[in-house]
Amino acid sequence: PSPAAPAAPAPAAAAAAPEGRVYASPMARRLAELRNLRLGGQGSGLYGSLKSGDLAGAAPLAAAGAVAAPAFASAPAPAPGAAFLDIPLSGMRETIAKRLSAAKQTIPHYQLSATVNIEKTLKMRKDINERLAKEEPGLKISVNDFIVKAVASACKRVPTANSHWMESFIRQ
Structure with a gap:
């Protein structure tokens, strides 16, 4: 052949x-x-x-028979037996990584979990979406819309819940 x-x-x-x-x-x-x-x-x-x-x-560009260079430089081949590949960071990615790492190390963090019964909210969402289907086809309200509204209302009622650590003071 x-x-x-x-x-x-x-x-x-x-x-x-x-x-x-x-x-x-x-x-x-x-x-x-x-x-x-x-x-x-x-x-x-x-x-x-x-x-x-x-x-x-x-x-x-060169004639169709010529071999063109690849659009992007290929990453170096991993060493034999290596299970990973090191990829160099761009300047922007390096800055983002440093800032995220610094934030995680220097800003106090805590997690909160709660169980909430949202049966009434889901019923209200269903009713609203049925009404919207008639008035505005294609428009729907999601559960996330209710969560955003609840968080915004809670931040107004309890401003300390949305405070930020600023090294020498707490911004509220």
């Missing part, structure tokens, strides 16, 4: 450059894909990312 014919490059390859990852806006990537353009170089966006206006000088 003869070897299989080479596959055509994936459309997502329009957003890649041979030298590595290219930072471009989603609109620039989409336009490059539609116009069959290769993204590369320094753009006019934040930190040099490419914007759709930067595509005027973009070179066309």
Whole structure:
């Protein structure tokens, strides 16, 4: 049997450059894909990312027979026998992780659970939804709507329940 014919490059390859990852806006990537353009170089966006206006000088992609670079750099292969893969954090993810960790470590937390009989609430919800089906088809009230209303009312009645720890004081 003869070897299989080479596959055509994936459309997502329009957003890649041979030298590595290219930072471009989603609109620039989409336009490059539609116009069959290769993204590369320094753009006019934040930190040099490419914007759709930067595509005027973009070179066309290589011929269909050429092998295109992948749209995103692949993650490093795990070591033999490793059960996990370490993925580097972006700056934004790193900041979010640090802040969430700090919040969990420095702000007092507590959990509260309660059992509530909501049979009357469910009956009221059913009646409201039946009425709404006639007046506003497609509109429905969920159990969550009742919970949000109850929490908002409780926060007005008991403002200490919605207090925030602020290092040197409690904000109410």
